[in-house]
Amino acid sequence: MNFKLLYEISVSLLLARWKQTLVAAIGVTFSITMFIALLSFMTGLNDLLDGLILNRTPHIRLYNELKPNETQPIQSSNTNAGTYHFIQSIKPSNKGLQIQGAGAIIQSLQADPRVLGVAPKIVCQGFYQVGSTDLTGVINGIDVVEENRLFKFRDYVVDGNFLDLKNTPNSIILGKGAAETMLVQVGDMVQITSTKGVKLQLKVVGFFRSGLQDIDKVQSFTSLKTAQKLANEGNNYLSDIQIKLHDILQAPFVSKEYKKLYGVDAIDIQTANSQFETGSKVRTIISFTVGITLLIVAGFGIYNILNMMIYEKMDSIAILKASGFSGKDVKSVFIGIAVSIGIFGGGLGLLAGFGLSSLIDQIPFETASLPTIKTYPINYNINFYIIGGIFSIITTYFAGYFPARKASKIDPVIIIRGK
């Protein structure tokens, strides 16, 4: 009852000065609009850039690194116990890149509830032969279906169908850069020689574009079987196991666990790509700072208008108090005005922010390196709208609080005596 009455008074005072309050509301609207649009766009951009690397990178990669044995033969001898060994010219051991017991590891990984998926991979070095020149290349043997499920392989295949890699025996998807150098088309045959000396004629079923030139010049993809032939190994040979987790943040921890458990090398995505997170963070901080600065400026606008209004309404405040409204009531009236401006301006701002984001979302943005992107990226995250809404109310509340407190302290005797 009382609240309704105070609100009614707020609205009447507000409407009596609707031009000024509209200007104040537009200030809030503008800042919320920019806040939403900026955050949506920046986050969209972040997601895009992160996606370039992060989507394509396993959360954990298991592999064998070529390195010297940790215990050299002489150390197992007892004859020189208590002395130090100085061994010169140690070479990496010929353990090979094969992950031992890969099949069993994959099975146990798939049973782990933290794991979203596992994609096996074979990396082998080789040459693409064009006429008399050899181009160095890295041929990746992949499980096409899993690779697509976990790393969106389909998005990066620009010509041809990625499934042909599975359905056509002895096929290859070439990096776009490599294909351009070799002047081959989809359907052509290319000859690959692996470092193990195996020569294979492979049919080109598609091109691949990652967005990173250096990768496209050397990388290509075949099925696991073809890669095993190139590596001159049996059909249980795997050089990498790529793992995607449900929660990316667990990667460093889980990676250590796997390293111990399976006796292989393991690297997590955070360690492999630490610089990306930093970039995203900086962009997010900038957007928040700009948005909140705009809001604070709008808050000062509201503060000014309320101060002016209180100055003008001294008489009204005095009579309200004389006729039985308490200081608290008067305060509520003016805070009510401020928050109404905030809710109205902020609400419009959220709508306009959504509109502006959708508009940016329509602007064409085509770049050769990003095949799946057609327009500027926008992230429609509901959280931005919630944060924007809450912030507009909080700022206007504080902008209204101090003038309102001043109004509540007005002594009616001084006003009435002054007349």
Place this chain on the structure above:
Amino acid sequence: MKKKVLEAKDIVKYFHDPISIQVLKSLSFHLNQGEFASIIGKSGCGKSTLLYILSTMDTDFEGEVWIDGICTTHKKEAELARIRNEKIGFVFQFHYLLNEFTVLKNVMLPGEKLGKFSKQEIEHRAYEKLKILGIENEALKRPNQLSGGQKQRVAIARSLINDPIIIMGDEPTGNLDKKNSDIVFNIFKELAESYQQTLLIVTHDNEFANKTHRIIEMVDGEIVRS
């Protein structure tokens, strides 16, 4: 014996700015239900100061004020606001109407604040008060569309809305011409005589004072006749 509506006990008031002066000097009196009293005295003798203290708006004084059997000393600001709302009606020299609202709404506001009646009832009562003052036809106008005398009558209607136990006025006719001042006086008189309304009116106008039932005369912060 008639009920005591207002009682002042040993009221002392100082102002300290720019120099300490004692404006009210241990002043006591009381008003009974239905009395129509006026306060007169030279300019600067402390009439307004006394009225603001009696009305609970000024709390910086020594002594006690009792309204309707309640002592107002040491009460919180919100409690005093409640007492003013429920028990006291005010009429000042200036009308203090809110131009954002209609005449009717201006009269209704203290009633809605009190919240004793539903909105319809308050509206009905506001119309009745306006009728007593003969301005019910102006109800839907804005205050700035009324004449000075009409505005003052609206202010009186507003002071009546909660059926206050006492109406206080600080030179309510000070801004009015003879004719309007007579109208206002007759309204007060009518309220006192037909509705047993207690009134305490500060005035400069001796003719006005002489027509009231009781004259309280002040000289230099003291009551010399009451």
